[in-house]
Amino acid sequence: xKLSVISFTDRGIVLSKRIRExxxxxxDITLYTKHKRYAQLxxxxxxxxxxxxxxxxxxRTEKQGEEASSLNLILYVEESLSQWTKEQFQNHHALVFIxxxxxxxxxxxxxxxxxxxxxxxLVIDEGGSFIIPILSGHFGGGNELATVIAERIGATPVITTxxxxxxxxxxxxxxxxxxxxxxxxxxxxxxxxAILAGEEVTIAIHSDQLILQYHDFLPKELTFVPYSxxxxxxxxxSPYDADRGLAELQLCPKAYVIGIGCRRGKSFEExxxxxxxxxxxxxxxxxxxxxxxxxxRKQDELGLLEFSKYYELLFHTFTSExxxxxxxEFLSSSFVEEQVGVDNVCERAAMAVCGESGKLVMKxxxxxxxxxxxxxxxxxxxxxxA
Numbered sequence: 001x002k003l004s005v006i007s008f009t010d011r012g013i014v015l016s017k018r019i020r021e022x023x024x025x026x027x028d029i030t031l032y033t034k035h036k037r038y039a040q041l042x043x044x045x046x047x048x049x050x051x052x053x054x055x056x057x058x059x060r061t062e063k064q065g066e067e068a069s070s071l072n073l074i075l076y077v078e079e080s081l082s083q084w085t086k087e088q089f090q091n092h093h094a095l096v097f098i099x100x101x102x103x104x105x106x107x108x109x110x111x112x113x114x115x116x117x118x119x120x121x122l123v124i125d126e127g128g129s130f131i132i133p134i135l136s137g138h139f140g141g142g143n144e145l146a147t148v149i150a151e152r153i154g155a156t157p158v159i160t161t162x163x164x165x166x167x168x169x170x171x172x173x174x175x176x177x178x179x180x181x182x183x184x185x186x187x188x189x190x191x192x193x194a195i196l197a198g199e200e201v202t203i204a205i206h207s208d209q210l211i212l213q214y215h216d217f218l219p220k221e222l223t224f225v226p227y228s229x230x231x232x233x234x235x236x237x238s239p240y241d242a243d244r245g246l247a248e249l250q251l252c253p254k255a256y257v258i259g260i261g262c263r264r265g266k267s268f269e270e271x272x273x274x275x276x277x278x279x280x281x282x283x284x285x286x287x288x289x290x291x292x293x294x295x296x297r298k299q300d301e302l303g304l305l306e307f308s309k310y311y312e313l314l315f316h317t318f319t320s321e322x323x324x325x326x327x328x329e330f331l332s333s334s335f336v337e338e339q340v341g342v343d344n345v346c347e348r349a350a351m352a353v354c355g356e357s358g359k360l361v362m363k364x365x366x367x368x369x370x371x372x373x374x375x376x377x378x379x380x381x382x383x384x385x386a
Contacts, residue, residue: 001141004088005096006032006077011126012098013074015153018128019096022152031074034081081107094120094145104134115139116172116182122146124155132158138172139182168195169219171235171249178381180237180251181287187249191234195221204231204247205381206238217383237381239288241280254290255379256361257316259350260304261294261336263369268306271370275307278372282362290377291316293349295323295340316353323348327356331364350375 005016013033020029077084085107088095097104104123112118112135120142121135131150133142143159150157163170171191175182182188194201204227218224225233229246236247239255258275279286291314298304299317308315320341328351332343342348346364350373357378364373 001145002028002030002091002093003096003145004030004032004093005098006034006081006084007098007126008034008103009099009126010035015098015124015126015128016074016096018153019149022149032077032084033074034077082110086111089119092117092119094122094140094142096122096124096149098124098126101132101134108135116185120145122149124149128153128155130158131155132160137161137164138170139176141176144173162196163192166196169221171195171251174381174383175251178251179254179379180381181254183244183250183252183285183287187235187247190248194234201234203235203237204228204233206236206240206243207253207379219383239285239376241283241285244285252285252287253379253381254288255377256284256288257290257350257353257358257375257377258292259294259346259348259371259373259375260292260298261345261349261371262298262301262303264301266301266303266370268303268310270368271303271307272310274365274367274370275372278362278365278374282374284361284374289313291353293317293353295320295342295345295349297340316349318349318352323352326352328360346371346373347375349373353377 005019007013007016013031013035016031016033020031023029081103085095089108089111095104095108097107101123104121108121115136116139118136118140120133120137120140122142122145123132123134124130131146133146135142137143137159138161143157143161143164146157146159149155159165161170172182172188174180191201200223201221202223202225204225206227222235225231227236227238233247235249235251236243237251237253239252243250258279260271260275262271276286279289289311292304292308293316294301294304296317296319304315307313323342323345326348328347330344330347334343336345337343344364347360351358351360354375354377358375360373361376362374364371
């Protein structure tokens with residue numbers, strides 16, 4: 001997670017530096033300010049400062065012996081606060097506003113779109129007494145981040161979400177921690193309401209390679225039941241498209257990697273159409289796809305780059321030597337080996353991402369200069385101790 005902290009006053013700047021120092025590189029934290037004393041991007045407005053000692057303290061770096069510099073410590077925001085906030089949302093950074101809640105609310109208002117994709121936003125008073133997560137507290141991790149920062153700087157986290165206030169299981173937090181995609185978001189409210197009302201909430205898991213050890217840590221609010229196509233459940237953890245509609249809320253493990261080989265110049269549209277057909281044939285939900293993979297010769301292939309960017313998928317590439325070292329039985333092609341130095345790209349690349357515990361769920365399929373294979377990473381879920 002990348003964290004952007006913005007301040008507006010001298011005290012706010014001091015607090016922002018305390019926050020970053022308290023994590024000591026555990027988080028990627030960038031400090032910004034709209035304080036007019038820092039109107040010069042390449043340095044502090046030292047001569048105009050009323051307190052040069054305080055400014056000298058601010059520009060000391062964390063590394064002992066490193067030359068003091070204001071660069072890379074505090075960045076002055078020259079654009080409007082609204083434009084800065086828009087850029088942070090586009091980059092999916094977590095935001096901390098040091099100041100009044102009203103400033104933060106007005107800044108983020110135009111960009112709040114989707115509770116499952118919005119950046120987590122926190123507000124801290126400049127005295128460092130209270131931390132309030134005001135957006136994406138659950139799925140975005142804002143509540144957890146607020147609690148951690150509060151512990152580090154001696155503040156009080158102000159958490160207002162109902163399940164947290166009542167100390168109950170929060171299904172969207174569980175999903176985030178286990179890298180589970182929420183397939184039908186309306187189910188979150190249904191499940192949370194049932195938990196708050198004390199109703200029975202059942203959970204089932206559909207996986208042919210998962211060994212679940214749940215007995216010791218299953219939250220008291222949940223009742224585990226065996227997976228069955230015949231039984232409707234509250235929560236179903238499954239990557240399979242055939243399970244749609246079997247639960248109030250389906251959570252999908254992002255565990256599938258698509259290996260792709262292609263001739264030069266294959267378009268996004270060609271790759272997209274073929275990959276989607278293979279995913280459908282495999283019976284896997286699109287939400288379960290984590291990444292695509294190929295040989296390093298394809299790292300600049302425009303069609304693949306556009307595909308990974310459009311669907312926000314990781315794009316892994318490997319050398320021919322690395323691909324040759326992947327264990328397994330793969331469909332071999334002497335022609336491909338002559339061209340790129342390895343007998344199979346798509347199957348080996350998918351398995352290279354998944355590791356030794358992964359498995360091929362669809363072998364190489366070829367069409368019009370494109371090859372596709374699908375592999376599944378071993379996945380599991382963890383319930384926090386109650």
